[in-house]
Amino acid sequence: MADLLPMRTKLAFGVGAVGEASTNWIFNALTFFYYNQILGLSGTLTGAAVFIGICFDAISDPVVGSLSDRTRAKWGRRHPWMLAAPLPVVLSIYFIYHPPTDMTQWALFAWFLAFLIMMRLSITLFAVPHLALGAELSDDYIERTRVMSYNNIFTYAGVVTMHIVVWFIVFPAFDNGRMQQEAYQPIIFFGCALIVIAIMVSALATRDRIAHLRPAPTDLPPFKIRHLFTDIWATLQNRNYRYLLLGLFFLSIMIGTHETLGIYMGTFYWELTDAQIGWLILNNVFGYIMGFVLAARLHTQLDKRWTIVVSAVALSIFWSSAVTLRLFDLAPDNTSWSLVIFIIGFGTLASAGGSIINISVMSALADVADEHELATGRRQEGIFYSARTFFAKASNGAGHVVAGIALDVIDFPSQASVDMLTAEQIRALGIIDGPFAMIWGLIAAAFYAGYRIDRNRHTQVQRQLSDQRAQRTSKQQSQPQ
Numbered sequence: 001m002a003d004l005l006p007m008r009t010k011l012a013f014g015v016g017a018v019g020e021a022s023t024n025w026i027f028n029a030l031t032f033f034y035y036n037q038i039l040g041l042s043g044t045l046t047g048a049a050v051f052i053g054i055c056f057d058a059i060s061d062p063v064v065g066s067l068s069d070r071t072r073a074k075w076g077r078r079h080p081w082m083l084a085a086p087l088p089v090v091l092s093i094y095f096i097y098h099p100p101t102d103m104t105q106w107a108l109f110a111w112f113l114a115f116l117i118m119m120r121l122s123i124t125l126f127a128v129p130h131l132a133l134g135a136e137l138s139d140d141y142i143e144r145t146r147v148m149s150y151n152n153i154f155t156y157a158g159v160v161t162m163h164i165v166v167w168f169i170v171f172p173a174f175d176n177g178r179m180q181q182e183a184y185q186p187i188i189f190f191g192c193a194l195i196v197i198a199i200m201v202s203a204l205a206t207r208d209r210i211a212h213l214r215p216a217p218t219d220l221p222p223f224k225i226r227h228l229f230t231d232i233w234a235t236l237q238n239r240n241y242r243y244l245l246l247g248l249f250f251l252s253i254m255i256g257t258h259e260t261l262g263i264y265m266g267t268f269y270w271e272l273t274d275a276q277i278g279w280l281i282l283n284n285v286f287g288y289i290m291g292f293v294l295a296a297r298l299h300t301q302l303d304k305r306w307t308i309v310v311s312a313v314a315l316s317i318f319w320s321s322a323v324t325l326r327l328f329d330l331a332p333d334n335t336s337w338s339l340v341i342f343i344i345g346f347g348t349l350a351s352a353g354g355s356i357i358n359i360s361v362m363s364a365l366a367d368v369a370d371e372h373e374l375a376t377g378r379r380q381e382g383i384f385y386s387a388r389t390f391f392a393k394a395s396n397g398a399g400h401v402v403a404g405i406a407l408d409v410i411d412f413p414s415q416a417s418v419d420m421l422t423a424e425q426i427r428a429l430g431i432i433d434g435p436f437a438m439i440w441g442l443i444a445a446a447f448y449a450g451y452r453i454d455r456n457r458h459t460q461v462q463r464q465l466s467d468q469r470a471q472r473t474s475k476q477q478s479q480p481q
Contacts (some may be wrong), residue, residue, distance in 0.1 A: 256399020287351020
């Protein structure tokens, strides 16, 4: 396998992230608000539905990862699963946003939960094999970072596309669009079309690499449930993997809290118009470009470990800075364009940190998979990357649970408006989205510091793996036919 990949392969791999990102954006940015504010489901029940869905993810992600690692098919280990994902993903999203009318709280909860589980399971069919494919495309330490950089930039392309369509086109076409149920229908149809196109293009345009990828390990038996726990236990024996998982766990709480409360903060805390919320996407555009440009360079200068730690600290502090400064009356007036610029400034620095840490952790997981292969002789990117998708989803779950309970505790009403809320309720939103969320990210940075694979260690692992593969090949060739 060549270390340096053609540009078309990186682009084809990266574009698949648009599908996953669009799915996650619809859910993260809109669905909690839609069920709580538009449909009137209590915050606690909305959060509980997400939490239960995450419990199913705890099984489905490693199951799909383990199945993907073992798949022996004409189209390789990863592509059959990727191609199975689009239809159930878009069907589940459609039904989430089209519940029957006049449902009771518990009936609405059950409807939401059922199709939420379907959506989570369906996007897993794509996300886990897709990331595992990215780890297999190259063995080179820095080229892997470049591959994940393309995945990262296309992730944010999906985010930016959905954000622009929603806040500049759809919501402004309705009177107070974010509070109108009918305004969500064109968003769902557009998002579903984008998801199908992105996933199919990525799967079909990378099929020419199948012949260059390693097949499923011959010593992996057919999948059984007990193998799932065996595989997970084996990955947890890797010290570096444990530190990455712990960092991901605490970072996920911070990210989930921010993403869940984002539309609440823009609507009720900052009192922004649709257009002003739309322009906030600039912090993502600027920050993601910075991350795309800087990640590989930082890995060369600082190595991956300290790049991850520094970017986690930056993300934690800057994402909460604007809200925290407002708590001390140090931010511009609500609804003003100077406030928008103020938020974009801190948001750009936070987005850069988030972009870099996402690229870095995805690249580091590929290095951990190498170390695992050296120790066990098994190439199992799927089971390693399933943890990434689980913790990404867990971030949404933890954030939704925290936000849902918090909204109920402060008696946040459905169909709310700013003049219905007390100063204490507004301040409580700020505390949750500011200092409270930031603490979890700083804890994550402390755990990330425990990761130890640097360039020298990676070079050593690759050299030993090359020797092992050469010995296996020589042994196979010497055996009588």
